[in-house]
Amino acid sequence: MTHRISLKELNMLVRDTISLAMPDDYWVEAELSEIREVRGHCYMELIQKDPHTNTPVARASANCWASTWMLVRSCFERATGQRLSPGMKVLMQVHARFHENYGFSWIVTDIDPTYTLGDMARKRREIVRVLKEEGVFDLNKELVLSSFAQRIAVVSSASAAGYGDFCHQLQTNEYGYVFYPVLFSAVMQGEGIEQSIIAALDGINAAADNFDCVVIIRGGGATSDLSGFDTLALAENVANFPLPVITGIGHERDESVLDMVAHTSVKTPTAAAALLIDNLRRTETAVDNAMERMVRVAVTRLKEEKMRLDRISDNVPVLFSLVKARRNASLDVLRERLRAGYMRRMDTARTRCDFMEQRLRSCAVQLMKDNTARLDTLSRRVEAADPVNILRRGYSITLVNGRAVRSAACLKEGDEVETRLEQGAFTAVVRDVEGENV
Template sequence: METPAHFTLKQVAESIRKTIAERYSRTYWVTAEMHKLNQTRKGHCYPELVQKEDASIVVEMRGTIWKQNFERIQQKFFEIVKEPLHDGMELLFHVKITYHPLYNIGLEIIDIDPNYTLGALQRERQETLERLNKEGILNSNQNLEMALVPKRLAIISQADSKGYSDFVTLLNGHPKRYHFNTFLFEATLQGDAAIKSIQDQLKRIRKVQQHFDAVVIIRGGGGEIGMHCYNNYELAKAIATFPLPVLTGIGHSTNLTVCELIAFRNGITPSDMAYFLLSIFEELDAPLDEALMKLPKQIQHLLQGTKNQFDQLTRAFQQEVQAALLLEKNTFHGMVKDFEYGVKHRLSFSNQTLQEVRNKIRSSSFYFLENQKSKQTHLVNMMEVHSKSSLSKKAQIILNQTDQLIRISPRMIQEELLKLNQAELQLKLVDPLNVLKRGYAIVTNEKGVLSAKNQAASGDELKIVTEAQELKAKVK
């Protein structure tokens, strides 16, 4: 049996190469996902190019980017997109179709259009915004109410990140030493891995949300590299619907990402976010500073007012005491004069009455004697005896009353003088100046005089007033 006509495998491969070279002699623009870049140590890249439908790969081809082309493409791509080439990007390739006997059909990548990628990123950003808006959650996080003093912070960052270090240093380095309670939830902050990493940490924080006032996502260094993850719908939705205010400082200066737009507040850098939090404390602290500046003057004014009031009360008390003493003296002298006048008047009245009685008796006796002298001699004699006896008794009574008045008057005057002296002594004993002279002192703090209800505490400034001087002290 004759051997049929045949070709070697190499001949077949060479025929295929020529056919492809002739059929696909020009270059083409092809869209595909760069599944893996596969860069070698020599600088060449052999990316795996795929096309997906319903998350399944329907086409896969090998690509080649020679070192010289890769360096040019990478530089140009970064200048426009602000990110390096990485796995999973949808790209527009300028390719030439090639065939290699060992590696089969492949695409030699001559160039990559960065503007297509930039447009794809912008499309993703816009689609995410429209989807969040349609679901009514675009401004959900921004509508939350921030705590008056947000000091308990859940921080999503990398422990070795310069941005995290700067953020914590600024918070703890304020001259007034504001106190923040921070807890780090470490996560990847750039690239596709950041999407799940940040979401996982948000889920952890949600479980203990009662311990925090806000969530801070900070990322330092790297410029705008790896920022496309912050346009992802799932990550943006997790931030928009989070029950605590989410603050971002991810080092991005232009063309804000979706996550920054829907966050409660965003800052260009972690430092900007630290300054924002410190500004809240400073704004609340400003009235206290103003009060501290005014307090010494107000205290001085209050003390001076209290001293003036005390001096006025002291002078008024002295005047009242002197007026009371003068009134008592005048009253006493008036009583003495009234008593002397009464005694003299009574004595004069008694003498006058006695004289009138004597004159009447004499007149009556003389008339009676003259008219009935002869008939009533015996009666006259009896009348004279009776009159003398009556006069003697009256005189004796008057003398007894006079002696009694003379004996009683000095004692009454002495008793009244003693009462007056005792009243004057009691008034002098309660005089504040005399109390201070006995070694006592008046001690006051900012609330007033120290007492069982107003006790001094450590650090209080005290004012001590003695008879000779006024002192200030501080409780240790």
């Protein structure tokens, strides 16, 4: 018959076996997949991933009791500036523990912060390498912060003391400068830092023309929970942002990746406010210096021009006399030239008139000769056509009613006609028109 034992006896046997077989403490490398605090105790889930496929290859639970956890957590946060959170790689000292009621777990007795610091630094180096390969690492630094930066988009928690300090310092600056901060609320501690800040940046980007720069500030809390500022996605958003980004997230111990890619990084929110105030102060000083230089240049130029005018005033009488003499000489020359030109024109016109007179006289004489000859010809023709001369040659002219008869058809019986001869005339009455006696 098989020997039977109770579950408690079995668990106690396992407990004793583990206690005898694994009495030592072990330093274990692992990644935190979950971590939670309950009544001062810390409960962790550890995981190991395949470096090539990122697939989990081992899992385990680990507990750190309250008495130990207070010391371990304080030491870790003081050394790293961050709180233990999922995704961190840790090196912890553990020993095996099997409890008959609660099962197996690793009991954490210590955590080496230097290991986590090394892993965090490695992650930061990897993010920086990717950003430089993408060519965006220095993009935001290449932007020019406006000399008159007064419209400030602020990414912060609305309830953060650091945001209040930032606004107070801007409003009460000793120079009386006016700033216009607009809050874009975001989670600045714990989980969700990355997504919250990116969402705030998206909102600012949609109204980028309304702002001169962006200020990301965090203050008034613990120096832990800053791992959210060391992410590739957030760094890429800030590096590619179209406005200069100023960070003041209180990361006293180390520079975060967000600080590295920002246009300007300062330690605290008040330092960010001081930077903006100093920027306006430098602008005011430059403007004042420019005004002073302009005044000096204007005064010097006025003095030089006054001296120049004085010299010109002294030379005006002499110059006027010289100019007058030159003008008079010029007028005399012009007068002589006009006179000579007038005389030449008169001589030319007179010669032309004489020539035209000769031509007119010759033309008139010729015209008179031509017209006289023409009149003589016409006179002879008129004389030859004179009826008297025709009558002298033995011809007669028969008239009826004072008009010459050219055809018998023009006459009718009873018409009285007059016939003119060289010497005298006689009348007759028409009796027969066609061949009959008259």
